Amino acid sequence: MDLSRLGVPVGPMRRVHGGFANRMYRLDTDRGSFAVKEVNTFDRRSPYRAGDVFRFERAAFAAGIPMPEPIAAGPDTLVHRWVEGRKMPEAPVSPAYAFEVGEILARLHALDIAWPEPAVEEPAPRDWAGLAERAAATRQPWAAELGSRAGEFQAIADFADNCPRPGPVVLTHRDVHPWNLLARDGRPVLLDWELSGLIDLSGELGSTALSLAKGPGLDGIEPAVFRAVLDGYTAGGGTLPPPGPSWFVHLISGRLGHLRWNILRCLAGTEAPAGPDLALSQQAAHHGVRGLPDLFDRLPGLVALLRPTR
Known part of the structure; x- marks a missing residue:
């Protein structure tokens, strides 16, 4: 350019x-x-x-x-x-900040903007046993753990492919996480729109609310922050979809694809001409092999976050 x-x-x-x-x-x-x-x-x-x-x-x-x-x-x-602006740490944001992000999403979803028909969604990857064999052959540090959990990744793929999405489908950012947000005078600024497109509303809201309510792991989720995103969404004129596992299928399926992408980069064993360097892909693969099954196991507890507090 x-x-x-x-x-x-x-x-x-x-x-x-x-x-x-x-x-x-x-x-x-x-x-x-x-x-x-x-x-x-x-x-x-x-x-x-x-x-x-x-x-x-x-x-x-x-x-x-x-x-x-x-x-x-x-x-x-x-x-x-x-x-x-101030970069947002990967930690629970304030309820006021989360509320405003919810309002922003409601305003964004209300825009009447034409968008091409979505591409046919590819099935979730299911070659985990083969990837584990290749990882062992190339002596990847996470190969043994991937091999022992290949069945769990198949179950995650089943969930990603078969979980019903209640709709509606909205045109939106699709990637609202702390690393794509700034705080300017304490208020949100939304960055990095490259993944914008159509998505089931529940997947957008669940991914956003959970990401803003937790730190790097899943042991410190702040339910008040999670609910603040949803309260902001309704205050901004949005209507919440029915509760259920669909709220987290976008997050889980996205992490499944991201993990496989980084594994393939590690198996190649060379620096790619673009994107993350090999060391960063190794780190992402290591964390994903351990963290994604834990996230999937906690799905019932995540769905419980959707119950209104009294």
């Missing part, structure tokens, strides 16, 4: 570390500061609809959704106006 339209640089473009799938840079020019992102198109798990996402972002920004201003989009490069 030709960045000259952004103005005359006042210094070199600087790499900003902290992302996972893509690579981010800050460019300061005589016209302001910009976030320039190189999107990983080398081994994405799903096609990137650059034009559709950019149209959605522009409409959301025009509607007042708190987010960086989208400036330009190409097949593998995105440009946004740079936004100063």
